[in-house]
Amino acid sequence: MGNIRILDEKTINKIAAGEVIEKPASIVKELVENSIDSGAKEIIVEVKNGGISYLKVSDDGCGIDNEDLETAFLRHATSKIKNEKDLESIATLGFRGEALASIAAVSKVEMISKKSDDSIGSRIEIEGGKILSKEYCGSKNGTTITVKDIFFNTPARLKFLKSPSKEGMYITEIMQNLALSHVDISFKYYLNDKLIFATKGDGDLKSVLLAIHGREVIKNLIQLNHIGNIATIKGYIGNSSIAKGSRSGQSIFVNKRYIKNKTITAAIETAYKSILTINKYPFFVVELYVNPEFVDVNVHPAKSEVKFQDDNGIFKDVYNGVKNALLSQNLIVDIQESKQNLLKEIPKIDYEQQKISIDFDMNESIKEERTIFNNNYENRKENNCVDKKKEETIYNNNVEDITKKIDDKISFKIPKFEPLTIIGQMHFTYIIAEGENELYIIDQHAAHERICYEKYFDEYKNTGIYSQSLAVPIIIDLSISEKQLVLDNIDFFKQFGFEIEEFGGNSISIRSIPVIYGNPNTKELFMEIMSILNNVNNERTNIIDKTIYTLACKSAIKAGDKLNYKEMFELIDRLRYCENPYTCPHGRPTIIKMTVNELEKKFKRIQ
Ligand SMILES: Nc1ncnc2c1ncn2[C@@H]1O[C@H](COP(=O)(O)OP(=O)(O)OP(=O)(O)O)[C@@H](O)[C@H]1O
Ligand SMILES: [Mg+2]
The missing domain is CATH 3.30.1370.100 (MutL, C-terminal domain, regulatory subdomain)
Known part of the structure; x- marks a missing residue:
């Protein structure tokens, strides 16, 4: 006798639920996505004990008709698509009609819902897929779902859940991404009775980023706005100050759906290459808008991945969007903001010492010396701060034939920062220079490494390396x-x-x-x-x-190499024309600066 049989409905539902519902965070995701699809303007999520014993999602959306209440919990029951054709251009987050059935199959659910046109709401109670009760009840407009005791009837799954605090963290991550992807909805998220974050729903992504990631992140963001061939790219990317040791600060949204996608991640990280140090990952919240016909959202049981018709095209659009945004920025690190606050390291002079130095200052010989210095300084300023044309002549007269070809090309480029007047070299490692209102310190090795890197890259792409x-x-x-x-x-x-x-x-x-220097x-x-x-x-x-x-x-010249003025001048000049003069190829800064204003504050000339 054969032993193959069709499983009963209850077992089928439990198996299906296993694909959709992996942990409490999956339930929160599905319920909030339903609330978003319902047109809600406000969504409140309350979670206790990592969502394992209790979670509640309420919205002010369209509500569910009394007649549809049981149907909503049946498998393959949805109001969002009608037929196979609709699958080709899905505009809602849900479309399978699986989530509520899956949730109800593995937990105890209560749903209260009311449409704004109805005078009374309805309540339904389901446990392990079985309807316990259904009745009319008083309710506000919208839907509230309470889910208790997840996996109470599938102990094997329950065993695999992590600690409540870890499960709570997964939910927080999902909630952050849901809020970031829908900035026109106000979210309130409570974990163990504590408000974790609230967003205004004012349509401003930066205000949601502030609510979720705080002020430090906001200060270090670069806006994205790029219209590519296939996708429009919006959102924000972080500069190197907020790069992390992991990918935890990265969110990708495609048509407002939070997804994971290797092509997009690779495109963004490639654009950052040579800006970040090794093992650092950029912070980003990147939104892609793609014609729904060119993207298949029906490829993953949890709808957390999508498939693009043209992966290469997407890579190019994202890469260009991010690269352009990075290049448009002045990424010179502010001395004040740099981690090693150099000026703080200078030991304070005590009062006695100060007195001595003031006495010395009054000494005639010192005064004289200062005049000499000033004269030299003025001469130097004249020598170095020449106009652009003169600069180019000095420069071009002193380079070899091979590099000249590339330099000709460079001279058509736009410099990334102002011409600098060289003050001198410090420690045979740093070039000290001044701009109109700023003091600059350039790491000679890092800067030259960047120049050489771009030169070799250019040669490699065009002719092969000389x-x-x-x-x-x-x-x-x-x-x-x-x-x-x-x-x-x-x-x-x-x-x-x-x-x-x-x-x-x-x-x-x-x-x-x-050809190597x-x-x-x-x-x-x-x-x-x-x-x-x-x-x-x-x-x-x-x-x-x-x-x-x-x-x-x-x-590249090394730290410790003595440079003359001409060499320093050429180095800075070539750096100005680099595509990214701000970091060495490994992502370390090449140049830092301090404004006159900041200097004056340090010396207490101004408050
Ligand atoms: N918060 C809600 N407000 C209004 N209607 C809702 C809400 N939640 C669910 N529904 C209704 O119940 C139906 C079933 O929901 P369910 O989440 O199971 O499927 P879906 O959202 O259509 O697809 P998916 O399984 O991909 O999420 C929805 O199509 C919708 O009509
Ligand atoms: Mg759904």
């Missing part, structure tokens, strides 16, 4: 697998300026190397690039990026 022939080829001995790796990647090395030939045994001969150790550089190639975890774009970083890093 190479120089060696008078005497360098022979390098390798292991069998290393040699194979090099031979398999001859063209890759060529693009980076290395001309390589096979030499007897396990050796190779390097005939040309990339200074005197780098060729073998060391070559082996470093090989180890990038050898790392199986590196993807192709990553390999190219890392190789360019390596060339830039080896090329």
Whole structure:
């Protein structure tokens, strides 16, 4: 006798519920999404004990007709779509008609609802999918659902729930994203009788961000506003000050639906490349608006993923939107805001010392010295703060042919900050300079690394990296697998300026190397690039990026290198024309500044 049978309705519902309802946060998500779809202007969510024993969602939306009350809890019962065709352009958050049935199958539910046209409301009570009672009752307009004892009839699932505080955290995260994605609705969210946040529903995303993430985040946001080929990109991205060690500060909304999506995350993080340090993730709340016909929302049981018709197009639109927003910003770190507040480190001078220095100040010889300094200073100012045309002549007369080609291109670009007057070099590491109203400190290595990085990147994209022939080829001995790796990647090395030939045994001969400043150790550089190639975890774009970083890093002047004025001047000038002059390729700042106003405050000239 055969032993395959159709399961009974109750078991089917419990299995289906398992897909939709994973934890209390899934119930909150489904109920609030229903409230949003109902056209509510105000949604109140109350949660106790991580939602495991109690949660309540009430709204002032359209309400449910008395006649529809039981139907709403049946599987595949929905008012949001009518047929298969409607699936192609879904404009509501819900569409499957599964959520209420799934919730009711695994908990104890009470729903009270009233439509604004009706004079009386209705109440229904369901436990484990079974209707216990239904009656008319007094009610305000809208719907209130109370869910108690989740998974009371599926102990195996109950066991897998985390602690109430952890489950509460999941709910908070979901609530934050629901509020962020619907800024025209006022949300009030209580956890264990404590108001966690309230939003005004005034349509302003920044005010919701303030309610949820606080003032520090608000101060460090960059607005997005980009119309791409497929998607319109809106929202906010954070600067490096609010980047995190994890992806917890990231929200993506597609047509107001909170989702997770690798393509969009990758596009945003790629745009941030070389702005953030390694292991730092950007903060962002990114909204995409896409024609519903080009996006399939029916691909995940919890509706938390979507599929785009053109993933590449979405990547490009998001990348461009974020990149443009980042480039439009002046990302020079304020000395005041930088973590190591340098000026605070200066020890206070005690009164006795101060007196001595004042006495000294009155000394004639010191006064004289100061005049000399001032004269020098004025001369220097004249020498350095030349007009743009003069600057370019000095600059162009002093560069080699190869770099000139690129510099010609650079001169069409717009400088990212004002021309600076060099004051001097400190510690053979920092260039001190002044602008019209600001004092600037430039990290010479980080700045030069950025310049070299962009130069090599440009060369790589356009012509391949310029190479120089060696008078005497360098022979390098390798292991069998290393040699194979090099031979398999001859063209890759060529693009980076290395001309390589096979030499007897396990050796190779390097005939040309990339044009690099200074005197780098060729073998060391070559082996470093090989180890990038050898790392199986590196993807192709990553390999190219890392190789360019390596060339830039080896090329850049080091901390401790003494620079003359001309060198400092050229360095700053080239930095001004970089696409992103504010950080080195690893995301560390290249330049910090302080305004005259801030200096005067420090010296108590002004309050
Ligand atoms: N808060 C509410 N206000 C008004 N109507 C509601 C509310 N919650 C549920 N409904 C009605 O009950 C129906 C069933 O809800 P349910 O959440 O089960 O399905 P859905 O939202 O249509 O689809 P999905 O399963 O994708 O969420 C909805 O289509 C809607 O008509
Ligand atoms: Mg729903």
